[in-house]
Amino acid sequence: MTVQPEAGLLPDQLLRDFVEASDTLLCIVDGGGRILLTNPALQRFTGRTGEDLVGRRFWEVFVVPEHVALAQDAVTRAMASGIAHPQEGDWLTGAGERRRVAMRNTVLTDGEGRPYAVGCVGLDVTDERRREALLHLRAQTDLLTGIPNRGALFDAIRARLEDGHGCALLFCDLDRFKSVNDEHGHAVGDALLAETARRMAALAGPGDLVARFGGDEFVILCPGCEQADLETLAEQVVAEVCAPFPGPEGPLSIGVSVGVAVGRPGDTADDLIGRADRAMYGAKAHPHRRASRPRRAGG
Template sequence: MKPDHARELEALLARSDIALAAIDDIGFRVPWPEALPPAGERAVPLPPSRSTLLDVLVPSDAAAVAQAWERRGEGRVAVTVHLREDPRIEAELIFFDTLDSVGAVVAVFLPGAESSADGTQAPAAIPREALTTSQGPRNAVVVKSLKAEVLSADARMTLMTGWSEDQLRGMRSSELVHPEDLDRAVRAWLELRNTGRSVRVRVRHLCADGSWLWVELENRYGERDGHPVVVCEMVDLSDEMAAHEAARSTARLFRLLAASLPVGVVLLDDDGAATFASAKALELLGAPTVARLDDVVARFAESHRAQLEAAAADALASERKVVLDAEISPGDATARWCRVEMAHVDDDDGGRGVLVCLTDTTERHELEAELHRRAHTDALTGCANRVGVHEHLGALLRAAPPTSGAACALVFVDLDGFKAVNDELGHAAGDHLLAEVGRRLRSAVRPVDLVGRLGGDEFVVVVTDVEPGELDVLRERLLHDLNDVVDTPAGPARLAASCGAVLSAPGDDVDRLVARADARMYAHKRERACAPDRGHFSI
């Protein structure tokens, strides 16, 4: 047992307001271990027949107690219970696994609260008589011949199964075991006959009324009137099996519910192990199975994995729900987007975990991306619009250190004589020319650079990683690509433009940078006006 569990048990054994019980390795109450401090009046008196703690608890607590008992190997497991004698009385039942040190598991009942008629809660003592209540005999002894015929049965057998000793005498064991369990029972019997070792086996035993009772049988050799016999001790497992069935029913219900949901569900324990993954979750993740949180995280794009791991840790440690959007990259399948919701969950026996819900948001994400593209793109040219240009420029300028060099270069492009095209060839020809300008500008720069249309015949080009000496080269390349004759639906038109190029400076904002580039462009336009042979619109 862990040191902190040992210290907690030591502190509890010093209290006077608790009830104590000792339990053997298969769940039956046994005398209080002599190796522990005397329990005195705090010890739960043993009933005449073998009994489990389930006998004193309400049936609805059986599943939670059975699950807690199965986890006793953790050293310390707690579960909230209600007494069969008075279900209003609530207690905390704590199992301490002291089998190795004292030969029994220690069960501690801590006082809880009692619900009054008006719904208020008040501290409640634990009545000792409630803890000694038994539903009747939980075990019986049957003596059989070496041919597995019943020779005798004690009175407890009648109370458990309804069979009298006279009715049982002469019956073979195979007549009393459920057909589906017969092979298991025969194997245990043969093991005893061949090796002499005592063997336990769980089967369904026929009752006098035709019903079946889950029991654990332990056969061992004995002697009667000088002849060898087999003594069979039978233990009633009905409460335990009912608890297991209740747990299985709950699990089945959870699986059915999860299967009917339009979202994927993954349930993780506090160690990150996946205890459940719905078919929808596996479909969304593109994974055949999920064993751990790592398997879930690995299905997402690498840029989102750290966020997902942090969200799971946050959800486990707190009571709040964590929500984020992340991209699934399932290898050869089409990438998808998911809304990932992680919430802290507790089970009835004190276990913690994280419930992960996955909702396919690919269509919504694609729609939002399309709406964003439309809001930031000029429909005619396919270039960024004024909003897109300002957002892109603003982000570059904000990201630049205040004392560093240029964050970017901005080229302001204004078409020369564009009004004449619209007036003489029509707006369809003008639109065709504008679209051609956008295409040529995009072809002249890198994919990482931005081409935008501010409105009318005004364009800008935003370029990063440009040295001062490269700026004139860029401007001349753009002027060259925009000096041409373009075929339009209404006929050919001469294309020419004026350009102003500047590097950003520390302290620039978007408006100041655009204004400086605009001023440079007008200076160039004035130069072109003095030299008309260098290019303008002509029809």
Template sequence: MMRCLFYLILLCLETIPSAQASEDTAPGADSVVLQLRWLHQPQFVGYHMAKAKAKGFYAELGLDVEIRQGGKGLSPVAEVLSGRADFGVGNTEVLTQYAEGESLLALAAIFQHSPSIFLARRDSNILTLADMRGKRIMMFPEHQDAELLATLFYQGIREDELIPLQTSVNIDDLVERRVDIFNAYLSNEPFYLEERGIPVSVISPRNYGVDFYSDILFTTQANQAEHPERVERFRAASLRGWQYALAHPQEAIALLRDQYGVARSQAHMEYELQVSKEMIQPLYVEMGYMNPARFEHILDQLVEIGLLKHKVPLTDFLYHAPSAQWVFWRPWFMLSLAATALILVLALYLWLCNDRLSKEVALRKRREAEIMQLAQRDPLTGLPNRLSLMNRLRQQIAQPAPGCLLFCDLDDFKRINDNFGHSQGDAILCQLAQRITRAIGHHCFFARLAGDEFILLLPGYSLKQAHDVAEVIRLAMAAPFEIDGQAMQVGISIGVSHYQSGWSAEQWLIQADKAMYCDKGVALTALAEQSG
């Protein structure tokens, strides 16, 4: 009943002027420290943008913020708990430390999907989790790679089947083959290796049904109890900085380069910010949104895989943002409790608030449904993604006549990205998806596997029929693509694999991949002979 009274009285007092409107923005800004998980980079640029003098979202709300970069061996949770930092950016270890008794408070989940992945050199023939057995694998200690540990657990891969090494956070260990599998970020290392011309295999937990939050903004419950207005101001300014950074990527990249000395290439930072945006999902989810039911599910998984001994209530872990009107009208609220004449008016506002909350709940449910749909689709081309493909393949191999699989890969696609930029490369991928879809109709299952790799499932097709479809695709690709007003011919290599009894879905895909590389080799040989 007190909560209802709180909302209703706030509505009644909206038009009353207050002498305390500038209480929290008085001279003398509050100094606070934000501890990042890693170095200054696009992964954290929302906070840098909130601090930038040109925008001043922190300063506007009376905050003087020091942003400290992280590094190897530095734990944001430890820094915040020790009092050396007021706020931190962490991963699942924020939840596990809370479950183990630390008084932590999650303020916002910036990344709705974790970019943590397993990364291997493609020439190591490690394409699936099953291929990782007996291999050297780098991981963070304790709970920092919880989503990766959960993926291994649910796929039945035991620790004694691997050769675990504590991560060096040095990707050259993978490049120089001192390790077989590297714990990486989808937004960073794959692009770095692509720039060096090293093909990689990306194994993502999301493709195996493990989907955790990442980059959680957090503080301590003591900080919230002592400085509730300051915590809310910091959270609001941080989310505003993220919204601006994602809407103005070039300005955000320039800020990192000019003020923080980030020396990565323009293409690398554009790629990292674009992938981060796909993980944040700003068009479909409110910035920083935390779903209690989803956190409960993550907690269940952590208990199931043995990282936690038992579940704990999450009531004190998830931050509930106070109404801005409540902060503004707090003194009036205390006075209004004695105003019995408002009782009849309060009853009317109670009905209005309940109606509004019902609509908000319905909107949340629709957004959750949209997110589930997006998890099955490639955000660039709109085609089914790898997760959808693997589910479909597992269904198909259970049929009497599974048919054939076509593995399509563009020839020398890296040259297009290097010469014209990733935005033009993305445009070609979208055109390719449209061309092939028009050429084959809607009778087959067409999906984007990763990068410039596409898969076509032909249920019940014979090998000859599948080769006929491959020729249809090659004809569709014969017309040049247009890039910046220039016509460019883009080749395609196609591997055809007819399902053999006893194959798993992964084996079928690997055979099609091998067939594609054979086709690519034939094409390169023919090109060399013509050049000769």
């Protein structure tokens, strides 16, 4: 059904009313990036009047410095090709606040099809992107310990294997944890797991990733593959985990078995985890080695 405009209200007036009322950030710029038209929403965003904005290059008004070259290139390409692609980038408000803006861009052409301007409809998606980032973080975090979970670990392993620089794993399985958990209850067991995660995270280097693999198993992913460094870290893990934990009736004592594996060309995340897991069981079968030099997994 077509709705007829109110008597006396012309299509041009309808269009102006729509532009004025829209809460999207509307802007039209010429081939040199100079602003030809803005709507009140963009004027409020920039803290400038429409008259003040006209004639200014838009990248000097609201584009963050590191995106200026990209913005200039986008306008140049749009004017040359007649095609403007959707983009997303950071804009600065008049108060200097950085906001994430999704842009739908359109090249405007004259009667002969020649581009003369680019129109942009911007939507502030800052809050949406923050929510998405928070949901992603929660999906990648072990809720009990606050460290990365199994999924985050596999993502990190794949990324490091693919970049060609290599990586290594320490697979750590707690000893006697089940006995402590059964005797003192899950609340004490959970506290012990959280403290174990904290101790391991304190030992990790700036490029390392400490993750909870599941249950009482933890993994430390290291970007370096120097055997001496891995052995030193494994010894530190054993020493830290073997140190007494506070308990409801006095100190609690557990142990840890550590298996070490180094990534090889062509490895998958499953390959590397599997070798480290087997090396850990080898260490568990030889308790005297748990606090000494861990064996490099060979197959």
